[in-house]
Amino acid sequence: MSGRAELVQELKTLRKGRGLLGKVEERVGPVLRSACEVTEDDGLVAIRNKVSGRLTELASHLPDDLRLAALAAFAICAEARQPLYQDRVRWAAVKVDRDPRTVRRRVDEAIDLLAELATGSLRSPSPGPASGQWHTVSLSVAMVLDQPQPSVLEHRRIIADQDGLRSLDLAVSLPAGRRDLDVTVFHGGTLLDRGMEATDRWGYGLELPRALSRGESWEFTVLFRLASPSALRPYMVCVPRHACEVFDLRVRFGAEGPAEVRALEGAFQRDVSDPGYRGRRHPVDSAGEVHMRFRGLTPGLAYGARWTPDVTQAGRA
Incomplete structure (x- = not known):
């Protein structure tokens, strides 16, 4: 399904700075909004809760090390809510006893798999007005x-x-x-x-x-x-x-x-x-x-x- 490459880029943008603790209404792209069922009427809190909940659910299907890397990267994990991405990477590196460079690679791998899961579960619309779910x-x-x-x-x-x-x-x-x-x-x-x-x-x-x-x-x-x-x-x-x-x-x-x-x-x-x-x-x-x-x-x-x-x-x- 199309959108996977775009979602990877959107997730890499989202992990920067404060992650989900930042201005998510400006940094959650269209593909991620669709995957998380974010609507135009949703405010900051609703967007953060929907994206956090969806990414947490998807991350539950990842191996333990990749799940930890993903939750830390987006500042979903309470213990890793540092203001900078590099700080969260260092926190995860200590938790898994690996160097930060290894953790960054695992974050990239986790993001790729999260995008695969998310785009695989997006519904493909049928053409025409009679389409349904x-x-x-x-x-x-x-x-x-x-x-x-x-x-x-x-x-x-x-x-x-x-x-x-x-x-x-x-x-x-x-x-x-x-x-x-x-x-x-x-x-x-x-x-x-x-x-x-x-x-x-x-x-x-x-x-x-x-x-x-x-x-x-x-x-x-x-x-x-x-x-x-x-x-x-x-x-x-x-x-x-x-x-x-x-x-x-x-x-x-x-x-x-x-x-x-x-x-x-x-x-x-x-x-x-x-x-x-x-x-x-x-x-x-x-x-x-x-x-x-x-x-x-x-x-x-x-x-x-x-x-x-x-x-x-x-x-x-």
Whole structure:
């Protein structure tokens, strides 16, 4: 999603001087305002509370050292509310027993990850006046890899968060792009081709047969079929754009399954394909299948399964 680079710059501006104790109404940029749901009517106290609360929530997903560096950099941590950024860096350096230069690097790393989390959770508006907001109650994905054409069956139940919801924005990532993907809507709406959002991410939508009212639920099922196993990567993960309560994943490898499968729960997107990020080992049953269930997914983070590279299949929901 666009805006990440801009948000990184806005956060680097915000950390200067007194951080969140300064004139935040002048230093909180448009992307950060959107991520923190700051409105034009909000005053100094409201802006500070919204930004502080949002950054604290996002920082809770970071490793301990990066979380401390971030909270100190923005003067969110009460013990680090010194008037200058360099003073807060020195305070954090003492806390983690590292030199200030190392802490500055960790602050930069933390800001980059905070921007990734924040922009991953911003809602992507649908075009036109009938756009709406929604969240996922349950997402069930069944992936079959022991066939000449790998298939992914997705069943999702959503709830409209406002009146007039007429379409849903969705996306799927593939190394080969849209040309190797055949999509069939079993029920629940009409497929909308949004085109390639990135080199490996195809955006699609579902036009609903009627408008939904706030609080109303809707279900749909979509089948994705790929030309060959080479069109997949050795993982299947969900990176929700909107809140997702439950993600149920089943992957069938068949008789010739992988040597090892790892569960990824709340991983950064960059970690999904990073062999250095291990995840939790998950058993493969006698039928060559794995079953995982995740609850309370955080938008922008990855949840799912990754298997050893000798299985040359992959995908992303």
